Amino acid sequence: GTLRDEHGVWIIGFSLQLGKCSILEVELWGILNGLSIVQEKQVNKVLVQTNSLEASKAIQVSDPMLSRLTLIRRTHHILKNIGNWIIECILKKENIETDRMPKITFNKEEGSPKNLKNYGSWALITGATDGIGKAFANQLARQGLNLILVSRNLNKLKTVSAEIRAQFPHLKIKVVAQDFSGNLSAGVGLIEEAVKGVEVGVLINNVGITYPRAMYFHEVEEEVVKGIIRVNLEGTTWVTRAVLPGMLNRKRGAIVNVGSGASIVVPSHPLYTIYAATKA
Ligand SMILES: NC(=O)c1ccc[n+]([C@@H]2O[C@H](COP(=O)([O-])OP(=O)(O)OC[C@H]3O[C@@H](n4cnc5c(N)ncnc54)[C@H](OP(=O)(O)O)[C@@H]3O)[C@@H](O)[C@H]2O)c1
Structure with a gap:
């Protein structure tokens, strides 16, 4: 209701x-x-x-x-x-x-988890080298999906990729080093290149950043504001635009945008308003 x-x-x-x-x-x-x-x-x-x-x-x-x-x-x-x-x-x-x-x-098939491979044999995860993104990468590997891991740091990407490959040697893994707060169009170009010819059925828009500490709106430095909007909002938008056409062609796919309680539990999350707005 x-x-x-x-x-x-x-x-x-x-x-x-x-x-x-x-x-x-x-x-x-x-x-x-x-x-x-x-x-x-x-x-x-x-x-x-x-x-x-x-x-x-x-x-x-x-x-x-x-x-x-x-x-x-x-x-x-x-x-x-x-x-x-x-x-x-x-x-x-x-x-x-x-x-x-x-x-x-409610998932109609509650009790019987979805076979994510039905969406396509690959998953793309942004912010895949730490925290929630890394956990997603491991879980999707466990489901048998080949992975495209995206983050800033190539060394961290290689380490995570090696860890996953050690556990699931049959999987294919690509890495894309991309700083979402930097030159987005170049980075999105790399992602477009990486998804070419592979069936990306699951997209996890996970990358997200926030302030170093609680701050009033006017206290947040301009560069931090720009970074948050670029990573959380523009990154999510343009990665989706890069991956979606393949899903539309195949008429299947699943996209998860990682949100935050910041925009739901406490409306507008005082002292984190810019972050909350990008997670609405
Ligand atoms: N943790 C929480 O309590 C919480 C709560 C609610 C929602 N969330 C949301 O969950 C998502 C993941 O959060 P998390 O806490 O798991 O993050 P995290 O541990 O800080 O990990 C962030 C990931 O994003 C990558 N990254 C950071 N800045 C980047 C940039 N500019 N360009 C490309 N990659 C970048 C990092 O890798 P590199 O350093 O290799 O680039 C890392 O893999 C975010 O969207 C966040 O808003 C988190």
Whole structure:
């Protein structure tokens, strides 16, 4: 479900893993959950929109059979507390964003991990020599994907490549030394060259930098601001543009942009605002 304010602006989206149940139950769970959030926010007027005529009727019409359902009773209880409510049935096409939420949140094949090789036999990882990027590289190698590792430092790239090759000798690994805060078009050219003729099915846009310490917006030096925008935003954009055409041609591929809690958990992450903006 999604919650919007009186101007239609998105406040929050939510998903629930329900297991097996009827479509009516799914709709009712969605409404009940939305209303629970509304209640916590102490809202006193609510418009409930659903594309299920059945759910809308089940809540409005007093049907002794349905009223016995715990879901309906709990929904009525919350609606009574809110006081001022209307429920309306909308067309499915007007509800597309909400309908897609579970598909985005839950993998249909939960329990059976995806075979990433189905996207293509290669993965490209930026910022692959340390931290999260290195972990991605190792995990993707474990899945049997050949790798293109991208980072600034050629020696570190060679070391990581040798470590992975020692564990997975059958894999092919290419390295691209590229400083995303430097000459981007030259670096992206090298990446375009590296992806030519190989099926890159997984792209991990991982490279990312931030400030050396917490700072007010005006305190951040110009060069640091430029570096963060270039690496986090422009790097991600242009690497994607270099890899995407092959995926489109093959009609398959997966792109992961590594974000940050900085842009979600604490809105705009005070004292790291430029970093947070590049991770939005
Ligand atoms: N760590 C966290 O707590 C955290 C939390 C939320 C999100 N993230 C995000 O996760 C991603 C990875 O973070 P991390 O902490 O794992 O990073 P990290 O340990 O600092 O590693 C950064 C990687 O990026 C490469 N790199 C740095 N600057 C570069 C540049 N200018 N050009 C090319 N490569 C560069 C580094 O390799 P070289 O030195 O060889 O270039 C290294 O491989 C980032 O996007 C970050 O924003 C991290």
